[in-house]
Amino acid sequence: MWGERMSLQSFLQNTVREGDLTLRLPGGRTLRLGDGSGPPLVARITSPMWAARIAAKPGLGVGEAYMDGGLVLEQGDVADFINLIGANAKYKAHKKRGPLKRWLRDRRREANHRRAARRNVARHYDLSNELYRRFLDEDMQYSCAYFARPDMTLEEAQLAKKRHIAAKLALEPGMKVLDIGCGWGGMAMTLAEETGAEVDGITLSTEQLALAQERAQARGLSNRVRFSLTDYRDVPGPYDRIVSVGMFEHVGRPNYQAYFDGIARLLTDDGVALIHSIGRPEGPNVTNAWVAKYIFPGGYIPALSEVLPAIERAGLYVTDIEILRLHYAETLKAWRERFAANRAEVAQMMDERFCRMWEFYLGISEMAFRHRGHFVFQVQLAKRSGTLPITRDYMGEAEAKLSRPDRRVA
Amino acid sequence: MWGERMSLQSFLQNTVREGDLTLRLPGGRTLRLGDGSGPPLVARITSPMWAARIAAKPGLGVGEAYMDGGLVLEQGDVADFINLIGANAKYKAHKKRGPLKRWLRDRRREANHRRAARRNVARHYDLSNELYRRFLDEDMQYSCAYFARPDMTLEEAQLAKKRHIAAKLALEPGMKVLDIGCGWGGMAMTLAEETGAEVDGITLSTEQLALAQERAQARGLSNRVRFSLTDYRDVPGPYDRIVSVGMFEHVGRPNYQAYFDGIARLLTDDGVALIHSIGRPEGPNVTNAWVAKYIFPGGYIPALSEVLPAIERAGLYVTDIEILRLHYAETLKAWRERFAANRAEVAQMMDERFCRMWEFYLGISEMAFRHRGHFVFQVQLAKRSGTLPITRDYMGEAEAKLSRPDRRVA
Numbered sequence: 038m039w040g041e042r043m044s045l046q047s048f049l050q051n052t053v054r055e056g057d058l059t060l061r062l063p064g065g066r067t068l069r070l071g072d073g074s075g076p077p078l079v080a081r082i083t084s085p086m087w088a089a090r091i092a093a094k095p096g097l098g099v100g101e102a103y104m105d106g107g108l109v110l111e112q113g114d115v116a117d118f119i120n121l122i123g124a125n126a127k128y129k130a131h132k133k134r135g136p137l138k139r140w141l142r143d144r145r146r147e148a149n150h151r152r153a154a155r156r157n158v159a160r161h162y163d164l165s166n167e168l169y170r171r172f173l174d175e176d177m178q179y180s181c182a183y184f185a186r187p188d189m190t191l192e193e194a195q196l197a198k199k200r201h202i203a204a205k206l207a208l209e210p211g212m213k214v215l216d217i218g219c220g221w222g223g224m225a226m227t228l229a230e231e232t233g234a235e236v237d238g239i240t241l242s243t244e245q246l247a248l249a250q251e252r253a254q255a256r257g258l259s260n261r262v263r264f265s266l267t268d269y270r271d272v273p274g275p276y277d278r279i280v281s282v283g284m285f286e287h288v289g290r291p292n293y294q295a296y297f298d299g300i301a302r303l304l305t306d307d308g309v310a311l312i313h314s315i316g317r318p319e320g321p322n323v324t325n326a327w328v329a330k331y332i333f334p335g336g337y338i339p340a341l342s343e344v345l346p347a348i349e350r351a352g353l354y355v356t357d358i359e360i361l362r363l364h365y366a367e368t369l370k371a372w373r374e375r376f377a378a379n380r381a382e383v384a385q386m387m388d389e390r391f392c393r394m395w396e397f398y399l400g401i402s403e404m405a406f407r408h409r410g411h412f413v414f415q416v417q418l419a420k421r422s423g424t425l426p427i428t429r430d431y432m433g434e435a436e437a438k439l440s441r442p443d444r445r446v447a
Numbered sequence: 448m449w450g451e452r453m454s455l456q457s458f459l460q461n462t463v464r465e466g467d468l469t470l471r472l473p474g475g476r477t478l479r480l481g482d483g484s485g486p487p488l489v490a491r492i493t494s495p496m497w498a499a500r501i502a503a504k505p506g507l508g509v510g511e512a513y514m515d516g517g518l519v520l521e522q523g524d525v526a527d528f529i530n531l532i533g534a535n536a537k538y539k540a541h542k543k544r545g546p547l548k549r550w551l552r553d554r555r556r557e558a559n560h561r562r563a564a565r566r567n568v569a570r571h572y573d574l575s576n577e578l579y580r581r582f583l584d585e586d587m588q589y590s591c592a593y594f595a596r597p598d599m600t601l602e603e604a605q606l607a608k609k610r611h612i613a614a615k616l617a618l619e620p621g622m623k624v625l626d627i628g629c630g631w632g633g634m635a636m637t638l639a640e641e642t643g644a645e646v647d648g649i650t651l652s653t654e655q656l657a658l659a660q661e662r663a664q665a666r667g668l669s670n671r672v673r674f675s676l677t678d679y680r681d682v683p684g685p686y687d688r689i690v691s692v693g694m695f696e697h698v699g700r701p702n703y704q705a706y707f708d709g710i711a712r713l714l715t716d717d718g719v720a721l722i723h724s725i726g727r728p729e730g731p732n733v734t735n736a737w738v739a740k741y742i743f744p745g746g747y748i749p750a751l752s753e754v755l756p757a758i759e760r761a762g763l764y765v766t767d768i769e770i771l772r773l774h775y776a777e778t779l780k781a782w783r784e785r786f787a788a789n790r791a792e793v794a795q796m797m798d799e800r801f802c803r804m805w806e807f808y809l810g811i812s813e814m815a816f817r818h819r820g821h822f823v824f825q826v827q828l829a830k831r832s833g834t835l836p837i838t839r840d841y842m843g844e845a846e847a848k849l850s851r852p853d854r855r856v857a
Contacts (some may be wrong), residue, residue: 185838318832319759342759345752349729354820355751358768363837410764410832422728422820427773428595433843 045092052095052128056121061111063088071121078113078121100327100401104394116373119400123408147289149335151268155241157287157335162242164387166221171383172376172399176223177248180283180313181365181413191371194364197440199227202280204435205311205357205417207425208232212277215239215303217269218284222249222262229261231439234278239267270295274303278310285314286336290343297351300418309425310353310418315365316341318410325401332398341414348418356425357417362406365413369403455502462505462538466531471521473498481531488523488531510737510811514804526783529810533818557699559745561678565651567697567745572652574797576631581793582786582809586633587658590693590723591775591823601781604774607850609637612690614845615721615767615827617835618642622687625649625713627679628694632659632672639671641849644688649677680705684713688720695724696746700753707761710828719766719835720828725775726751728820735811742808751824758828766835767827772816775823779813 049060049070056071061081082088087107091098099122102108103115110118149157169177174195182194183201202224208214210233216225219238222245228234240246249264269284279300288296300310317338329336341358348355376383376399384392405411419425459470459480466481471491492498497517501508509532512518513525520528559567583589584601592604593611612634618624620643626635629648632655638644650656659674679694689710698706710720727748739746751768758765786793786809794802815821829835 183838185840318764319762340755340759341765342752342755345750345755349750349752352729354728354770354822355768356770356772358765358770359839360764360766360768361837362766362832412764412832422772422822425772427597427771428593429769430595 045088048092048095053121053125054128055124058121059112071125075121075124076113076117078118079111080113080118081109081111083107083109094326097326097330100331100394100397103397104331104390106390106393115396116400116403119397119404120408122401123404126409143337144291146329147291147335147337149287149289149292151270153335154268154287157333158241159243160334161332162220162240163244166244166248167386168383169221171379171386172372176227177221178223179220181315181361182368182371183361184364184367191368191375194368195223196227199224200231200436200439202282202311202313202415203228203232203439204432205415206278206280206309207431207435208234208278211235213237213275214278214280215272215274215276217272217279217281218287219245219249219264220283221245222252222264224280224282225249225262225264226253226256226258228280229258230256234261236262237272237276238262238264239269239272240264241266241268269299272299272303275305275308276303277305277308279303279308280311280313282313283315285312285344286338287333289335289337290339293339293344293347294350297347297353301351301353301420304420306420307424308420309356311415312418313413313415314339314344316344316360316412316414317405318412328398328401331394338411344414344416348416353418353420354422355416356419357415357429359415361413361415365411366403366406369399369406373399373403455498458502458505463531463535464538465534468531469522481535485531485534486523486527488528489521490523490528491519491521493517493519504736507736507740510741510804510807513807514741514800516800516803525806526810526813529807529814530818532811533814536819553747554701556739557701557745557747559697559699559702561680563745564678564697567743568651569653570744571742572630572650573654576654576658577796578793579631581789581796582782586637587631588633589630591725591771592778592781593771594774594777601778601785604778605633606637609634610641610846610849612692612721612723612825613638613642613849614842615825616688616690616719617841617845618644618688621645623647623685624688624690625682625684625686627682627689627691628697629655629659629674630693631655632662632674634690634692635659635672635674636663636666636668638690639668640666644671646672647682647686648672648674649679649682650674651676651678679709682709682713685715685718686713687715687718689713689718690721690723692723693725695722695754696748697743699745699747700749703749703754703757704760707757707763711761711763711830714830716830717834718830720763721825722828723823723825724749724754726754726770726822726824727815728822738808738811741804748821754824754826758826763828763830764832765826766829767825767839769825771823771825775821776813776816779809779816783809783813 046068049068053070054072056075057073057077058070059079060068060070063082063085083106087102091102173179174191176195178195182191183198184194185197212234214228214234214236216236216238219225219240222238225236225238229236238249246264246266253259253262304310315338317340319340376395380392456478459478463480464482466485467483467487468480469489470478470480473492473495493516497512501512579587584605586605588605592601593608594604595607622644624638624644624646626646626648629635629650632648635646635648639646648659656674656676663669663672714720725748727750729750786805790802
């Protein structure tokens with residue numbers, strides 16, 4: 038026991054150098070960690086087993102301990118605790134695997150062949166539509182909103198996001214659009230209603246599919262918006278436009294080429310695609326072990342340098358790249374607050390451990406966008422170099438037009 | 448002779464499959480090449496020596512033959528001839544070198560250590576300021592203009608380019624700006640006059656330096672705009688803003704990391720940089736042998752996938768990437784027309800061979816942007832993720848403000 042406690046202590050003193058953390062160890066000993074800056078936090082590790090697990094695999098262990106009650110906050114809240122982790126992440130001593138071993142592990146983790154892709158999607162998105170209703174906006178947009186103005190509500194910012202993307206798609210009535218990873222159908226329905234496009238939405242989540250179909254029917258859109266349970270590798274095409282929001286994070290590096298080859302294959306010659314995905318400032322990197330195990334199995338957040346080679350090899354032209362920085366931090370903050378407001382209901386629906394897991398997930402995600410340089414990129418692609426107007430002015434003009442109350446096509 | 452002529456014939460029939468080219472070979476034989484589409488062209492190869500040189504190294508030989516009178520157009524003009532080359536480029540049978548050999552050759556060609564960089568710059572930019580006056584706009588902007596409206600003159604589009612870039616730099620009066628590759632000083636002077644910034648412009652061309660200093664003095668800007676003959680690796684810094692327009696094409700792949708490390712080193716913590724460079728749709732590729740020998744020794748046009756790794760490793764945040772597509776084709780067309788209008792003067796100043804060389808250079812460059820997917824990228828970089836506003840709206844607002852007649856700060 039003593040040995041384990043000592044190794045935890047030396048690990049903590051090496052890695053927690055900023056902030057103000059008082060840590061009560063099992064057996065009564067107390068460590069003062071950090072430089073005394075920021076809000077004072079008091080945490081307790083409840084058993085020697087948890088001390089050992091955190092020391093052995095901190096990337097996995099801290100999240101598991103929080104989730105399973107092995108780490109209890111006695112003073113301060115989880116958001117401040119997560120900020121302290123984020124501020125100290127730069128001191129983390131990485132255990133280096135050899136590059137070949139790492140490559141093999143990543144290939145395996147992110148392989149995402151059809152059956153694995155479906156299983157990984159089900160793990161997250163089939164949890165319960167009722168859960169997602171408790172923290173998302175009313176349209177159930179489960180991706181970064183666009184705060185065109187800082188005072189926007191989450192609902193307004195999610196609508197602004199859909200219009201921001203619609204504007205970049207340069208849509209015309211009657212165009213055929215494919216939405217890869219359509220979620221609960223909000224984007225597809227907005228595109229159809231506001232631009233007169235015909236949209237095919239595909240998802241691998243049976244829960245999402247059922248609700249998307251129900252919503253389209255209720256809004257009288259079933260003839261122009263169709264949803265199906267289809268893998269992006271199995272769509273016939275062609276489409277005038279492709280949109281894919283918050284789905285590329287699940288593709289995995291071994292499939293980047295297949296993904297962009299698929300987009301090139303599915304687009305008409307004058308086709309345009311808009312891919313909206315989370316990115317990280319440096320690559321290649323490792324997905325946090327806790328996130329990979331409990332939240333997004335099979336996922337990977339790329340650096341831009343990891344995405345562009347596959348785009349170029351697919352023969353697609355990059356026509357614009359917008360980087361959205363703090364928008365996702367604000368989106369996650371809104372989700373976290375809504376989740377907290379509905380926590381009792383969620384605890385009844387799922388359980389207490391699930392609530393702690395979800396709080397930790399939303400908290401570390403917000404921290405990554407606010408303090409660790411994570412961003413969202415919207416990369417616009419075309420099959421031909423001359424398809425779109427030569428300045429970006431059309432984007433702002435289309436966006437303004439979509440936001441006027443009389444704009445609706447259908 | 449016969450053997451050489453036959454190998455030229457078989458080379459031509461394999462590679463010229465589109466267009467309508469009648470080629471008169473030395474000795475009287477005539478080849479009809481292409482599929483009969485497009486304007487009819489008649490070209491004559493004037494000697495067996497030129498036939499052999501074109502067959503042996505077409506990438507170098509066609510340009511040299513045109514320049515030195517070994518290939519004469521009897522019907523059609525050089526622009527149509529270049530378009531025919533462009534349309535058939537996809538049939539070119541590349542002689543493959545091994546990857547190691549190619550890598551070694553590229554390292555050598557693009558090494559651009561300080562002395563080589565200066566020599567390569569002198570080869571092009573020190574030719575004669577009077578030459579550049581004969582085809583550039585009055586401000587001598589030797590980079591892609593920005594045709595904010597299609598009816599803009601070259602002068603208007605070059606001013607629009609400078610303001611488009613100024614808007615992305617989010618400049619405030621008194622900020623210190625570094626212009627890497629300042630040319631004849633137009634960008635630096637416009638930034639100082641229109642935003643109140645203090646600008647240091649650096650170039651490796653003595654001709655450019657002399658004229659830039661003369662112009663700054665004539666406009667009463669010598670106290671706020673300083674020019675010097677300095678390598679980007681030798682600037683002390685720091686600067687609030689860095690702008691580099693049409694210079695990155697001369698850096699060469701072996702120096703990409705040093706270039707972006709330099710930008711990271713030179714920027715203040717709240718610093719922003721805007722790099723404007725030509726890009727190509729696929730990479731890695733080979734600089735055309737004729738261009739490398741006669742026009743831009745040491746140069747390399749990258750794919751985006753070749754640029755981003757060095758940016759990320761330098762710890763810089765990409766905050767925006769705009770892709771300008773047909774703007775450079777229009778710019779080059781305007782240069783080509785102005786050059787043609789002043790051809791007699793240039794021939795007297797330089798010589799007839801120089802004029803043919805320059806026509807070929809402007810022609811193949813225009814073709815690359817119009818038909819081969821070349822583009823200009825403007826990549827905006829920041830030291831910190833939270834430096835700039837969270838939407839791109841500020842760019843358009845600043846641009847509109849700069850374009851109002853009462854906007855001048857100084």
